[in-house]
Amino acid sequence: MKLVLFASIFCVLSTIQQSNAQSKYALLLVGHQEDGTTSAIHEMNKIADLFQANGIGVYKFYDYNANWEEVKRVASECSFLVYSGHGSNLGIQGQVGGLIINPSVSTEKLMSELRLKNNSLILFKSVCYGAGSTAGDDEDIQVEEAKRRVTEYAYPFFEIGAAAYYANNYQNGVYNFLTDFFKGKTIKDAFVNSASTWTDIEFDVPFNRYTNKNISIASSAGGGMATRITYTNGVKKVETVPSPKSYSIAYVGDPNFSINDQR
Numbered sequence: 001m002k003l004v005l006f007a008s009i010f011c012v013l014s015t016i017q018q019s020n021a022q023s024k025y026a027l028l029l030v031g032h033q034e035d036g037t038t039s040a041i042h043e044m045n046k047i048a049d050l051f052q053a054n055g056i057g058v059y060k061f062y063d064y065n066a067n068w069e070e071v072k073r074v075a076s077e078c079s080f081l082v083y084s085g086h087g088s089n090l091g092i093q094g095q096v097g098g099l100i101i102n103p104s105v106s107t108e109k110l111m112s113e114l115r116l117k118n119n120s121l122i123l124f125k126s127v128c129y130g131a132g133s134t135a136g137d138d139e140d141i142q143v144e145e146a147k148r149r150v151t152e153y154a155y156p157f158f159e160i161g162a163a164a165y166y167a168n169n170y171q172n173g174v175y176n177f178l179t180d181f182f183k184g185k186t187i188k189d190a191f192v193n194s195a196s197t198w199t200d201i202e203f204d205v206p207f208n209r210y211t212n213k214n215i216s217i218a219s220s221a222g223g224g225m226a227t228r229i230t231y232t233n234g235v236k237k238v239e240t241v242p243s244p245k246s247y248s249i250a251y252v253g254d255p256n257f258s259i260n261d262q263r
Contacts (some may be wrong), residue, residue, distance in 0.1 A: 001068055001261065004011040008134070010174065012081065019079065023055075023079045023185050024055070024056045024057070024079050024080075024262070025056060025057045025058065025059060025074070025077045025080075026048075026056050026057070026058050026059070026078060026079070026080035026081070026082060026255075027058075027059050027061075027071065027074065027075055027078040027080065027081045027082070028044050028047065028048055028058055028059065028060050028062075028082050029061050029062075029066050029071065029081070029082065029084070029085065029091050029099065029101055030044050030062040030063060030066060030084045030085060030097065031063075031065075031066060031083070031084070031085025031086060031100040031101045031102075032063050032064055032085075032100075032102075033084075034231060034236060036159070036229075036234075037063055040084045040126075041062050041063070041083075042127070043061070043084070043125035043171065043172075043175075044060075044065065044082065044084055044125070045060075046057070046175055047082060047125075047174060047175055048060060050106070050175060050178055050179065050182075051080070051178075054080075054182045056080070058168060058180070058261060059074045059077075059078065061101070064102050064165075065102070066101040066102050067100060067101070067102050068103060068113075069107055069238065070113075071101070072113055072114060072115075072154055073221045075114055075115055075116050075124065076115045076116065076117065076118060076121065077117065078116050079116070079117045079119070079120050079121065079262050080120060080121050080122075080123065080124070080165065081116060081120060081121075081122050081125065081157075081162075082123045082124075082125060082174065083099060083122075083123070083125065083127060083136050084124075084126060085087075085099065085100045085101065085127060086100040086127070086128065086231070087100075087127050087128030087129035087130060087134055087152075088100050088104065088129075088150055090105070090106040090107060091107040091108050091152045091153075092108060092122035092152075093105075093118075093157070094150045096112075096129040096149050096152045096153060097152050097153055097156065098220075107156045110156055110157075110160075111156050111159050112183065113161055114160055115160060115161070116157075116160065116161060116162060117262075118162075118163075119132055119161070119162075119255075119257075119261055119262050120157075120161065120162045120163060120165040120167045120262075121163065121164050121165075121166070121181075121187075121262070122154070122157045122162050122164070122166070123165075123166050123167070123168075123174050123177070123178070124153065124165075124166070124167035124174075125135045125167075125168065125173070125174040126160035126168075126169050126170075126171075127153075127154075127167060127242045128171075128248070129149045129153060130149075130153050131146075131150065131159070131167035131168060131169050131217065131247055131249050131250040132145075132146030132147070132217050132219070132246075132247025132248070132250060133169065133246040133247045133248060135221040135228045135229060135230060136228075136230055137244055137246070138167070138242075138244065139244045140244050140245040141224070141244075141247070143203070143217070143219075143247075144201075145200050146217050146219070146250075147217060148234070149242065150165075150167065150217060150247075150250045150252065151207075151208075151209065151215065151252075153165070153167070154209075154215075154254075155209050156233065158210055158213070158252075159213045163253055163254065163261065163262075164187050164213075164251065164252065164253025164254065164257045165250075165251065165252045165253060166187065166191065166250070166251045166253075167249065167250045167251075168194060168248070168249045168250070169246075169248040170248065170249070173194055173249065174195075177190050177191070177193075177194045177256055178263050180193055180194070181258070181259055182258065184259060185258065186255060186256050186257060186258045187251055187253050187256075187257045187258065188204070188214070188216070188251070188255035188256070191216060191218075191249065191251040197221055197248045198217035198248075199219055199220045199248055199249055200217045200218060200219060200220070201216060201217075201219075202216075202217050202218065202219050202247070203215075203216060203257070204216035205215065207252055212254055213252055213253050213254055214251075214252070214253070214254070214255050215250070215251070216250065216251055216252075217247050217249070217250045218247070218248060218249040218250070219246060219247045219248065220236055220245070220248055221245055222242075222243045222244045223243060224242075224243050225240050225241065225242060225243060226240070226241060226242075226243040227240055228240075228241045232255060236248050242246040
């Protein structure tokens with residue numbers, strides 16, 4: 001199967017860093033992103049600092065050292081998972097899904113092998129398909145397709161006990177969202193705050209796979225030109241293309257879910 005990876009148009013090393021007597025941990029994953037890896041690591045380290053400033057220990061798995069077997073060993077301690085990397089078609093029956101780390105992890109493998117703490121929060125940072133859009137989109141994919149993509153990425157984590165999923169394709173989007181979340185805002189309020197500056201919220205409706213959760217996606221109108229970077233089997237392609245309407249921020253979960261629900 002040909003694996004096509006998309007680098008976001010929005011926008012080494014491995015360490016395990018934790019403090020003694022921590023009661024809560026975050027699992028931070030940066031998959032290899034070709035010449036964007038260094039920048040991705042820098043942005044993830046800012047998120048790591050934010051976690052630690054709020055008393056949460058961090059496990060860092062970066063670039064080629066983001067080893068799946070090592071990730072699994074610490075995952076059960078973690079109430080947060082933050083992924084920065086390529087989007088892919090490693091979901092069930094070729095749908096979107098999976099994690100592009102070392103080695104790549106399909107949705108099926110993720111559900112059978114990964115175990116996080118119950119009520120964990122999943123955050124996708126600039127992951128194509130994760131909030132709906134991908135750098136490979138040539139035109140408006142329409143709301144239903146965006147919803148399908150977000151659903152395919154989010155629901156596997158709920159199958160293993162996660163409480164909520166949030167995806168943001170903007171550079172500081174996840175960082176700003178977490179800042180609000182740590183202040184005690186609900187996931188819906190933090191989502192609305194993150195979506196209010198650059199995007200319009202398309203809908204906030206019940207999630208068809210879990211009746212106690214909602215799904216919401218925010219979009220921007222597009223227009224003008226953008227630089228698109230794609231990788232097909234490791235081959236980089238850079239193009240200047242029209243910028244279509246994009247679906248850039250999403251959440252799935254109980255709208256009232258907050259950090260208090262993890263205690």
